Amino acid sequence: MTTYHELTGFQRDYVDGRTNTYTLTDAGQHQLQQQAETLTSLCDCPRPVADGSGHR
Numbered sequence: 001m002t003t004y005h006e007l008t009g010f011q012r013d014y015v016d017g018r019t020n021t022y023t024l025t026d027a028g029q030h031q032l033q034q035q036a037e038t039l040t041s042l043c044d045c046p047r048p049v050a051d052g053s054g055h056r
Contacts, residue, residue, distance in 0.1 A: 011024075
């Protein structure tokens, strides 16, 4: 995961000498959003909405 976070939109924070936490950055969230839209455009399946609004 250490190398992976450098290539993607994750921020690494150190908890202690052996443990790290990873947080999705705004850039990482944007990348995931773009990927979701790309995948949605490739199939006829509707994309679920998680914000409770019922539509996108």
